[in-house]
Amino acid sequence: xxxxxxxxxxxxxxxxxxxxxxxxxxxxxxxxxxxxxxxxxxxxxxxxxxxxxxxxxxxxxxxxxxxxxxxxxxxxxxxxxxxxxxxxxxxxxxxxxxxxxxxxxxxxxxxxxxxxxxxxxxxxxxxxxxxxxxxxxxxxxxxxxxxxxxxxxxxxxxxxxxxxxxxxxxxxxxxxxxxxxxxxxxxxxxxxxxxxxxxxxxxxxxxxxxxxxxxxxxxxxxxxxxxxxxxxxxxxxxxxxxxxxxxxxxxxxxxxxxxxxxxxxxxxxxxxxxxxxxxxxxxxxxxxxxxxxxxxxxxxxxx
Numbered sequence: 001x002x003x004x005x006x007x008x009x010x011x012x013x014x015x016x017x018x019x020x021x022x023x024x025x026x027x028x029x030x031x032x033x034x035x036x037x038x039x040x041x042x043x044x045x046x047x048x049x050x051x052x053x054x055x056x057x058x059x060x061x062x063x064x065x066x067x068x069x070x071x072x073x074x075x076x077x078x079x080x081x082x083x084x085x086x087x088x089x090x091x092x093x094x095x096x097x098x099x100x101x102x103x104x105x106x107x108x109x110x111x112x113x114x115x116x117x118x119x120x121x122x123x124x125x126x127x128x129x130x131x132x133x134x135x136x137x138x139x140x141x142x143x144x145x146x147x148x149x150x151x152x153x154x155x156x157x158x159x160x161x162x163x164x165x166x167x168x169x170x171x172x173x174x175x176x177x178x179x180x181x182x183x184x185x186x187x188x189x190x191x192x193x194x195x196x197x198x199x200x201x202x203x204x205x206x207x208x209x210x211x212x213x214x215x216x217x218x219x220x221x222x223x224x225x226x227x228x229x230x231x232x233x234x235x236x237x238x239x240x241x242x243x244x245x246x247x248x249x250x251x252x253x254x255x256x257x258x259x260x261x262x263x264x265x266x267x268x269x270x271x272x273x274x275x276x277x278x279x280x281x282x283x284x285x286x287x288x289x290x291x292x293x294x295x296x297x298x299x300x301x302x303x
Contacts, residue, residue: 012153046070080121080180081138083211084109085167086152087185089129090160090237096222097283104218104283105184106152111291112182113145124175125151128167129159130190135174161190161238164200168207181207184216187267190238197270204274215271215278217264224260226253 046059049069057071086109092102099107113123117140124138125148134155136148164185171181189196207213226232226247235242245252271278279294281287 046072080116080119081175081177082112082116082121082123083126083138083171083175083179083181084112084123084148084152085126085128085171085181085183087129087162087164087167087187088127088133088152088155088157089162089188091162091186091188092218094220094222094237095283096220099283101186101218101220101283103153104281104287105216106149108216108218108281108287108291109152109182109184110145110149111287113148117142117145123148124179126167126171127151127155127157128163128170129157130161130163130166131159132166132170133157133159135170138175138179162188164189165203168203172207172210175211178211180212180214182214182216184218186218188238193263194266197266201270201274204271204276208274208276213276215276216281217267217278218281218283219264220283224257224264226256228253 046062047070049058049063049071053071059070059072062070086105088102092105093100095101095103109125116123120140122138122140123145125134125136126132127134134151136144136151162185164183164187167183175181189200204213204215228248230246230248231244232247233242233244245256247253268278277294277298279290281290
């Protein structure tokens, strides 16, 4: 790889590390651990019974052997596995603001990854298009997280289209134990959008039963509102299909907006009916307020 390009990549990764680490330390320090609980309880040791202990915890074998009541002591199995399933199809490269959708996905993934590492959890990565482009098994540590950030930002995929079913199937097959899985995508599905969502819904339900599945949708404001600049050519970044339209026509701009809003509503309905939380983010505004609000809402449900 060219040395200049390598320096630029390292600089960008470092910038994201500094920014997201500060956000984790300043804003998400306690939220992550309170929202995502451990997998259960592990046996730790036995000790003598004292008045007030739960008699259901008495270890009868030790009690019979020693002649003195003993109870089993347990500790929470705190360690979690976090899986980031990130869509790197062609549509993610679009951005009418300072950051593209893929850059926002990388930053959100970084915040989640650094929050996980701070709590001694493992983080794994699945990059997908209409195929599995890259899988990094769950591990801990700063160098591991920096590699994940680098791959999210700069991995060059072979595919251009999106197939979320493939990502869900792969994660369910590879990750044997229950994990917290974040599905991060712009949900620009190919073909008949409604038909694709109907086919996706049962896979979402299966994945959510096996894992704690959370979806994060990243959008750009231009996907909802056309600028008034005359005749323009719109190209589908995944299929290459083009369409020309007159953006100065208010009726066309209105119909464009209604179509985009209806697609978003249908997406929400499909995901929520599968019992999955969805967090909505945009490239033209900070992702931290909705992320904090999301953590707060989940924390309230677990109390």
